[in-house]
Amino acid sequence: MMGVSIAFVISMLLLYLLGVWRRATVSARELPPNERMLPDGARFALESCPAEYVSKIFSRDDWEFVAAMKSPSLERFFSEERKSLALLWVQQTSADVQKIMRQHAELSRRSEDLDFATEIKLFSRYAELRMICGILVVSIELAGPLWLRGLALHVSKLSQRIEQAQEAFHAAADETRGVRNIGSL
Amino acid sequence: MSATVKLVSVQDAYDDILERTLARISCDLARLVYLASTRDYNSGNYHHDGLAARFSADVARKALEIAHRQVFYRVSAYSLEELSEEVEIYLKSSRESPLEVLRAWQNLEPYRIAVPMEVNPAVARLFLSNIRLALAIFRHRQQPLPPRP
Numbered sequence: 001m002m003g004v005s006i007a008f009v010i011s012m013l014l015l016y017l018l019g020v021w022r023r024a025t026v027s028a029r030e031l032p033p034n035e036r037m038l039p040d041g042a043r044f045a046l047e048s049c050p051a052e053y054v055s056k057i058f059s060r061d062d063w064e065f066v067a068a069m070k071s072p073s074l075e076r077f078f079s080e081e082r083k084s085l086a087l088l089w090v091q092q093t094s095a096d097v098q099k100i101m102r103q104h105a106e107l108s109r110r111s112e113d114l115d116f117a118t119e120i121k122l123f124s125r126y127a128e129l130r131m132i133c134g135i136l137v138v139s140i141e142l143a144g145p146l147w148l149r150g151l152a153l154h155v156s157k158l159s160q161r162i163e164q165a166q167e168a169f170h171a172a173a174d175e176t177r178g179v180r181n182i183g184s185l
Numbered sequence: 186m187s188a189t190v191k192l193v194s195v196q197d198a199y200d201d202i203l204e205r206t207l208a209r210i211s212c213d214l215a216r217l218v219y220l221a222s223t224r225d226y227n228s229g230n231y232h233h234d235g236l237a238a239r240f241s242a243d244v245a246r247k248a249l250e251i252a253h254r255q256v257f258y259r260v261s262a263y264s265l266e267e268l269s270e271e272v273e274i275y276l277k278s279s280r281e282s283p284l285e286v287l288r289a290w291q292n293l294e295p296y297r298i299a300v301p302m303e304v305n306p307a308v309a310r311l312f313l314s315n316i317r318l319a320l321a322i323f324r325h326r327q328q329p330l331p332p333r334p
Contacts, residue, residue, distance in 0.1 A: 049308060052262060056262065057311060062264060062265040062266075062318075065265050066322075074318075078318060081318060082314075085314050
């Protein structure tokens with residue numbers, strides 16, 4: 001009987017978390033991110049969000065300034081604004097890294113000298129990033145973004161590393177192609 | 186060689202706009218609005234007759250674009266407290282009544298055009314969100330305090 005109750009509570013909790021995740025995903029989709037207006041591929045002309053601004057989105061300093069004004073309506077407005085902003089950033093970062101990994105997979109398929117250790121490291125970073133993004137989305141929806149600055153900065157660092165690794169891989173692939181072209185002359 | 190010359194010219198034009206025009210504007214938010222106003226709504230290209238006459242239309246365009254981006258990123262990095270002060274200076278420096286400007290800014294959101302092209306969407310959204318909050322804070326501060334019992 002006890003086991004059934006525990007299983008019921010766990011499944012209810014899972015359903016609730018699933019609902020929260022779904023709500024967060026939908027509300028982030030409703031936001032008007034600029035990149036949706038751009039043609040496919042143009043997104044990479046944009047810069048990734050610098051860590052300084054990520055830190056601001058998740059910072060408590062602005063909240064303390066608003067809270068000092070002792071206006072519940074301002075506090076509510078601030079919480080809503082920061083929550084949607086934080087969700088937008090998580091979704092954008094996740095989507096950007098997904099695109100980078102798709103590009104990487106495309107390049108890797110054509111590459112003849114793959115380093116498996118590097119590939120595994122890159123993939124584990126990607127998996128870690130996607131997992132933390134999922135945790136961030138649910139946590140932002142449940143508790144707001146102001147407690148999550150450390151985790152957000154970790155995601156920002158991870159995404160930059162993946163971006164750099166992809167750039168290095170791209171440069172190396174171009175170099176190899178260049179050497180081959182010179183050899184064929 | 187011509188690329189170097191062009192880079193030097195853009196730097197000179199940038200310094201020129203900084204010294205002659207931007208330094209005379211009261212706050213960064215007003216500088217941002219001014220720089221955004223030099224951009225054509227349809228083409229997205231920047232124009233400044235004086236700067237184009239001293240350098241060239243192309244160099245002036247590039248210098249204005251760089252200045253716009255720099256001021257935008259600086260304003261976006263402001264804390265909400267700093268931005269609230271900027272909004273207050275900006276609204277009070279207008280020829281119109283500050284409350285009239287506030288009403289127009291809250292209803293029409295003209296500050297949206299202050300975002301340069303091809304900036305990071307999250308930074309653009311942070312800027313817009315902070316401006317909305319700073320305007321709400323200004324309105325809140327204008328309300329008279331309730332009488333003490």
